[in-house]
Structure formats: C-alpha cells, structure tokens
Amino acid sequence: MAGNDMLVLRHVSKTFNRGTATEKRALHPCDLTVERGDFVTIIGGNGAGKSTLLNIIAGMFLPDGGTVTLDGRDVTLLSEPQRARYLGRVFQDPMRGTAADMQISENLAMAYRRGKRRTLAWGVTRDERAMFRERLAGLGLGLEDRLADKVGLLSGGQRQALTLLMATLQKPDLLLLDEPTAALDPSTASKVLGLIRTIVGEQGLTTFMVTHNMADALSMGNRLIMMWEGRIIYDVRGAEKDALSVEDLLRKFEEVSGSALDNDRMLLG
C-alpha cells in the first residue's frame, strides 16, 4: 500500500435484512482510496448509502464482505470503541456528540483522554483547563469563559462547534462529519462550516463530510463523491472539482442515474 493512503476500502458491501422481505442492498461492493489530507464531500439522494459508508468506516456495523484499512492497519473487524481512538466524528444531531449534563471542561477532558490510560482521580487538571480555554477561544464563540457550564445550556451551533473541537482535540486519523450543519440555521451553519475549514486546514486532517447542500459540497474540500443506490457514481478532485457548478452536478447525476435528482432535502445552495 502506498504510504500516502490513509483509508482504503476494498470491495466493501452491505445488505440489510438479508433473506427477508425487507432485504436492502445498501452498499454494492465498493472500492475507495483516500489519501492523507484529502477532504472528501459526499452527496447523493435519500437512501444512496452515504451513512452506511460512514458507519462501516466508523465500525458501527461490519461490512458483509471486503476490508477497511486505516493508515496501514486492517480495522475491518475492530469494534466501534476500538476504532474510536483513530476517528473523530460529528453527527447531524447536535445532541449526540456531547454529554448534556456534564460541564464543558468535563466533556473536553473525556475527549482529551480518549485512548489514553485513565487517571485514577477524576477531575480536570489545571494544565488541561488552560489548554481547553485556549482551544475554546479559537472557536470565537465566547465558550472559553464558560468552562464550568453544563453543555445542555449551549445552543445547537455551540454544541456542534464543541463536538468538532472534541473530535479533533487528539488529532484523529480520520474525521467523519455526517451532515454536521443540517440541523442549524443558515448563519450558524456557515459559522460551523468556517470552523470545520479552519480546523481541518490547520491540522491537515483527512476528512469525510456528508452533506445535502450541493454548494457546500462544492465549496468545501478537495474531492467530491456522488452516491446513488449504494454505488459511488462520480468521484472528482482538485481543479476539476473546483471548476464544477451545482448545475454540473445535477447534470452528472442525471447522466449516470438516468433520472433527475429527486430529493426534498437536497439543497441546491
């Protein structure tokens, strides 16, 4: 394997409810190589297999066949908690990434200690607190003065920003963003996208971002993948991606699928 490949999927497939009336092939055998530092945006209609792909990478469930290799390690059979130390994840639901009844500093401490040997005494050290304050200040949301506040007091956008910070506090091999701004109002969404851009850029993180917003899929990242019916039908990067418009994406979708993109949630930007 080339040393620059961060994630390699080989013939990864997934069928739900096999052998029953509700059998659903969510992912046809799929091959994908993601280079270190790639920022891949993923678009596609409802049920195209985007979340299935992310969930297989995260170890939420095992593929029926194929292998997942992360930074040279075969992680195909590793459980989700075993994989968690290599991955950072932000979900669509702002409630999911953080513990509401714990303080901001405690949430950050949990993220910071992930994968390390637990210390016996619970409690946030003075050094950690200073580091958290500095990192929170970088978000530009005033959270650095609210370390002792319970996370449940924060707005959805603040929680997503905090989840993003937690997911990247220990530089992950791979950052998985599953529609991270879909539940936010447009101005908050654009702030969170700005933070994603900054943090990913600063750390040079290898990143996947599922989005229903075509304009965001075009403006973020260096590579774009389009999915349809459990297949990757378009994969474009660099200058070729930069030159694309939303209309180009719609045309591409029609060309490959033989149908217009019919999706209430698909935002054309």
Ligand SMILES: Nc1ncnc2c1ncn2[C@@H]1O[C@H](COP(=O)(O)OP(=O)(O)OP(=O)(O)O)[C@@H](O)[C@H]1O
């Ligand atoms: N746990 C599951 N059990 C049964 N079927 C599932 C499960 N998860 C996903 N599916 C089915 O697999 C297909 C792909 O779903 P997936 O969630 O990956 O699509 P998606 O592209 O993320 O769609 P959306 O944009 O609507 O979230 C869909 O038909 C879905 O109903």
